[in-house]
Amino acid sequence: MPTVREPQSQDIKDHHAEIVRLLPAFRAFARTFYRDPNDADDLVQEALMKGLKNIHQFQPGTSIKSWLFTIMRNTFYTRVKLAAREAPGDADCVSAKPAADATQEWSARGREIAEAIQRLPPQQREVLVLIGVLGSSYEETAEICNCAIGTVKSRLNRARLRLLEELGEQSVLSSIERDTPHPVSSLEAGGQGR
Numbered sequence: 001m002p003t004v005r006e007p008q009s010q011d012i013k014d015h016h017a018e019i020v021r022l023l024p025a026f027r028a029f030a031r032t033f034y035r036d037p038n039d040a041d042d043l044v045q046e047a048l049m050k051g052l053k054n055i056h057q058f059q060p061g062t063s064i065k066s067w068l069f070t071i072m073r074n075t076f077y078t079r080v081k082l083a084a085r086e087a088p089g090d091a092d093c094v095s096a097k098p099a100a101d102a103t104q105e106w107s108a109r110g111r112e113i114a115e116a117i118q119r120l121p122p123q124q125r126e127v128l129v130l131i132g133v134l135g136s137s138y139e140e141t142a143e144i145c146n147c148a149i150g151t152v153k154s155r156l157n158r159a160r161l162r163l164l165e166e167l168g169e170q171s172v173l174s175s176i177e178r179d180t181p182h183p184v185s186s187l188e189a190g191g192q193g194r
Helices: 006-021 023-031 037-053 064-085 090-095 105-119 122-133 138-145 149-167 183-192
Strands: none
Touching (some): 006 023, 006 064, 105 122, 122 149
16 A cells, blocks of 8 residues: 655645745736736635645746746636636726725825836736746746746836836836935035035
8 A cells, every 4th residue: 555755745735835925926926917906816816726736746846936926827818818708898897997096196106107017018017027026037937928038038128118108207217216305415415515
């Protein structure tokens, strides 16, 4: 009678612990596909269920993060194909858009940036979020997106340029530059005149 080897069950426990540790990154990646947090959470849940069901197919020595991100990406595109067959009417789509105004300048700016990111083509948005938000390497991103590293770099560059254009900015630093001098710098200038 064959017995279950202890290292295999320990490997599975290690994989489960790694998956739990990566949940915030999965949720952030899912938000690149869906604006609605509930839809994003559903995508995370579905992708993780598929991943856990097929954990025996995971190849040790590779990145479980990349493997699960690929599952999530494929799950999303499968959902898109299914949803295209059952597209809702225009009235349904309008009701899903938020109507709340921002209360602070940075909140408004953050919303503008998020909306501009959502307007990017899916491939550019995906690469921008993986590298710029989640901190994935070019190699991991290439593996997740199933393309060459050069393609990843090209998509990232195009995404950055398009974001600047969408936001009406002149440079990468313009989204964090201040129009007025910082109060501390004005004190330093006053101190030098003495």
